[in-house]
Amino acid sequence: MQKESVFKKAVFAISELPKEIHPEIVLCGRSNVGKSSFINSFFGKKNLAKVSSDPGKTRSLNFYEIDKSYYVVDLPGFGYAKASREEQNRWSKLIDEYFKTTKSIALVLHFVDSRHDPMPSDYELQKLVSFYQLPCAVILNKADKLNQSQLSTAQRKITGFSAELKLGENLFFYSSIKSGWKREIEKKIAKELSQLKTIS
Numbered sequence: 001m002q003k004e005s006v007f008k009k010a011v012f013a014i015s016e017l018p019k020e021i022h023p024e025i026v027l028c029g030r031s032n033v034g035k036s037s038f039i040n041s042f043f044g045k046k047n048l049a050k051v052s053s054d055p056g057k058t059r060s061l062n063f064y065e066i067d068k069s070y071y072v073v074d075l076p077g078f079g080y081a082k083a084s085r086e087e088q089n090r091w092s093k094l095i096d097e098y099f100k101t102t103k104s105i106a107l108v109l110h111f112v113d114s115r116h117d118p119m120p121s122d123y124e125l126q127k128l129v130s131f132y133q134l135p136c137a138v139i140l141n142k143a144d145k146l147n148q149s150q151l152s153t154a155q156r157k158i159t160g161f162s163a164e165l166k167l168g169e170n171l172f173f174y175s176s177i178k179s180g181w182k183r184e185i186e187k188k189i190a191k192e193l194s195q196l197k198t199i200s
Contacts, residue, residue, distance in 0.1 A: 141175070
């Protein structure tokens with residue numbers, strides 16, 4: 001159970017990364033996929049991350065410190081159509097530099113809307129994560145909007161995205177409204193944090 005969660009800082013350039021080193025859990029995915037709502041519900045703090053109905057609000061690497069022992073890092077969302085090409089390129093460069101620079105990533109959580117098929121930007125993101133050989137799990141978010149049959153369909157479709165995905169291991173459902181799926185993700189995060197500390 002997390003005891004303390006605080007917003008640490010917004011990073012707009014690699015030179016601004018926090019000086020204090022902690023293991024990092026990275027959240028990434030398309031704009032409006034629900035990463036901010038995940039942060040607030042998962043850590044039980046309503047206004048920890050700003051939630052907006054207007055996608056594309058996350059324009060920096062947002063660092064949250066959990067229990068003074070690890071960071072949750074929220075990346076800018078991919079595929080935000082209203083952002084200029086120049087701004088999208090800047091975000092992509094920042095994310096690429098971050099993956100290249102940091103040595104503290106314990107796990108990347110790639111969020112996909114459970115109601116829809118993965119988009120081209122999701123495939124590009126997976127290529128980037130794979131290129132840097134980062135441990136990754138996929139979160140099928142907004143799962144409360146699906147019935148049991150639709151959940152099964154979503155699980156089956158996502159295996160076409162990656163045949164290596166296995167429910168409960170590196171594939172999880174989540175809802176910021178229903179808490180039934182939270183415990184499995186907590187266990188996954190704890191496991192990856194423990195492994196990173198062992199390697200370090």
